[in-house]
Amino acid sequence: MYQISELAAKVGLSRTALLYYEKQGLITGHRLDNGYRIYSDKDLQRLRLIQQLLAGGLTLQECKICLEAKVDRQLLQSRLQALDEEIEQKQQSRQLLASMLGEGDLKAWHANLDKLAPDAHLEWLIKQGFNEKEALRLKWLSKDMNEHDLYIADFMKVFETLERWGPGSEVDTQKALSLVPSTAVNILEVGCGKGLATQVLAEHSEASITAVDNEQVALDRLAQRFEQQGLSARLATICASMTELPFSDESFDLIWAEGSAYIMGIEKALMQWRPLLPKQGCLVISDLVWKTDNPNSESVEFWKHNYPDIQPVATRIEQMKHAGYRVVAHFPQSKQAWLDYYGPLGERAKELESAMPNSAALKDIKHEVDICSQFAAEFGYHFFVLEKI
Structure with a gap:
């Protein structure tokens, strides 16, 4: 007792x-x-x-x-099901916490969060200690906080000797500029990179050009080249984020963004940059689009993870009209522009294989070259010449 x-x-x-x-x-x-x-x-x-x-x-x-x-077997089965669901949720929670401590892969989590809440995702990354430039790269390149520094270092090593950081050609840039319905006086180029398009804009217009990029090294090279050519008086370079451009409304009559607006999202760029233009001011954007209604499953899977917002041309045009623009003209980027980028990139990746055998960045780049070579007919960049209404 x-x-x-x-x-x-x-x-x-x-x-x-x-x-x-x-x-x-x-x-x-x-x-x-x-x-x-x-x-x-x-x-x-x-x-x-x-x-x-x-x-x-x-x-x-x-x-x-x-x-x-x-x-009561039914009662026990109900409890068992609830317990299984709770265990699954707890396991997911554990995996996330472990990944955030560097013990797992955060890529899927980043990709899903960027789809559900892109602005909050970017703000959160910045609070984790990344500057905005690093956070934007994290969103679109490594998608893993724990591997980010090494991934970016390897990524930049691949590209450091390449002239182009994306598909493009002087011929396409000149063609797009010729379709702009008015003569530009003040041009804002967003995401200018090494300034290959900037050079064409300067050679085929009399406009003053403000070139914005978040890579100061690229801006320094651009400024040096313009100075050597006696064009520095027409160029201003600003290291800033495309998501927070430091300009007042109606500052430019032409905004130029070749292959860069996707970083912040095309629809967001259309809305956020629009106030910088006066009425009938123009915006030229190039973006990756589907060329077919029935892409191969490998293409779909690749872009689902690397550019989930890829759209057909017709969808982009509707978005542009909805954002308050008239579509003046549009055309596909030339095949040569595609080859001029992926050809040298593929050769550079092969060159570094022995020196970087375990590089995740090099592996991803090689995979991109394979997909973009094998299925080049299914997707590609497309130029849109728009006028603010």
Whole structure:
């Protein structure tokens, strides 16, 4: 026989809990003449059985039902299903926490969050210690905070000797400029990179050009080249994010963005840059689009992870009209522009294979070259010449 304090110590419960169990009819105490309550070994064993049932996820009331009647299999199956769902959720939570500590892969999590809440995702990355330039790269390149520094270093090593950082050609740039319906006086180029398009804009217009990029090294090279050519008076370079351009409304009559607006999202760029133009000011954008309604599954899978917002031309045109633009003209980028980028990139990747055998960045670049060579007929860049209305 056990006094209530002794029973509480054996089962690890409080005196208050045992009195509640007794009130619910789960155990039965007897009061002695001296006023003490005592419990039998049967009560002790029932409590231990109840504790096992509670550990299985049953409520106290459900434990009582199990003790007093045949086990309700439907009840147990329901509890088992709920427990399985809870375990799955807990496992996902554990995987996320482990990944954030560097013990797993965060790519899928980043990709999903960027789809659900892109602005909040970018803001959160910056709060983790990345500057905006690094955060934008993290979104579109490594998608893993823990591997980001190494990935970016390898990525930049591949591109450091290449003239082009994306598909493009002087011929396409000149063609797009010729389709702009008005003569530009002040041009803003967003994401100018090494300035290959900037050079064409300067050679085929008399406009002042403000070139914006988040790579100061690229801007320095551009400024140096313009100075050597005697064009520096027409060029201003600004190292800034395309998401927060430091200019007042209606500052430019032409905004130029070749292959760069995707970083912040085409629809967001269309809306956010529009105030910088006066009425009938123009915006020229090139963006990756589907050329077919039935792309190969490999193409779909690749772009689902690397550019989930890739759209057909017709969809982009509707988005542009909805954002308040008139589509003046549009045309596909030339095949030569595609080859002039992926040809040298593929050769550079082969050149570095032996020196970077375990590089995730090099592996991804090689895969991109393979996909973009094999299925080049299914997707490609497309120029859009737009006028603000």
